[in-house]
Amino acid sequence: MFENIEFANPQFFWLLLLLPMALLWYFFKRKDEVASLKISSIKGFSVKNIASQLRPVLFALRLLALAAIITALARPQTEDISTRTKTTKGIDIVMAIDVSSSMLARDLKPNRLTALKEVAGDFIKQRPNDRIGLVGYAGESYTKTPITSDKSIALSALKEITYGELEDGTAIGMGLATSVNRLKESKAISKVIILLTDGVNNSGFIEPNTAADLAVEFGIKTYTIGLGTNGNALSPIAYNPDGSFRYGMREVKIDEKLLEEIADVTGGKYFRATDNEKLEEIYDEINKLEKTEIEEFKYYKYEEKYRPLILLAGVLLLIEWVLRNSIFKSFI
Structure with missing residues (x-):
């Protein structure tokens, strides 16, 4: 009966102290409850009255009734809590991913592009309340998927990103500008671009600084990531006769100054990822920096249990009254 029960007024349980006091009173006063007859001797009388021996049952019934009333005053009740969450600060995020041939370099395992896709996929899964979009760029740029709240679409599009969809090159300005274009009409309170590259801007007809100014105009924060180890990396350097890449050591060149400028002017931050672990740490840090505010509403439903x-x-x-006026009724 009292499973998962809480008491709204537990202070009334102090009244239970009256019960032992009542027991003491009854112990000393019980003989005064019935009339007595004094005679010199009861020899010859048969005095086997079961009713008189069971008379304390009446007082026990009163005590039990009093205990039940005190417990009822404490208002036992069950509590049913339902919750509803509301996103009070949604974030729209576009991930701009470099898909040039250098992203096939093997300084990250198994290569830069595959490592990025794994980490970016985990990042998307950790943003259940935000909309995510994907932009790919190499010698030019394109929208892989517009911003969407459907994470299955974003994750599927991320898996499909591969080298060879665009002319080779690194058009950082184009990638950034396309990302801005995806976010400029957004009504979200916070708009973010995560731009990743492993090279220097050498293609496209939009300068990176111009694209950064557009991001500032539309209130879009940009986090930039330079991907690649320090020094040399095993990278594609030519094609084999069968069309596959021939790999060789090539110097890693990342325009870190440009990436720092883009991040600084837009209110973001620049990161350098030199291995798989560092790349994961960077996305974890961005995930912590860009928190979606969630408002939780709790609804309480109480069901009173004092009536029983x-x-x-x-x-x-x-029962006590009936017994007192029937079986235990005194005629003396």
């Missing part, structure tokens, strides 16, 4: 106790007390008192 009041009914029980009433039944006990009724």
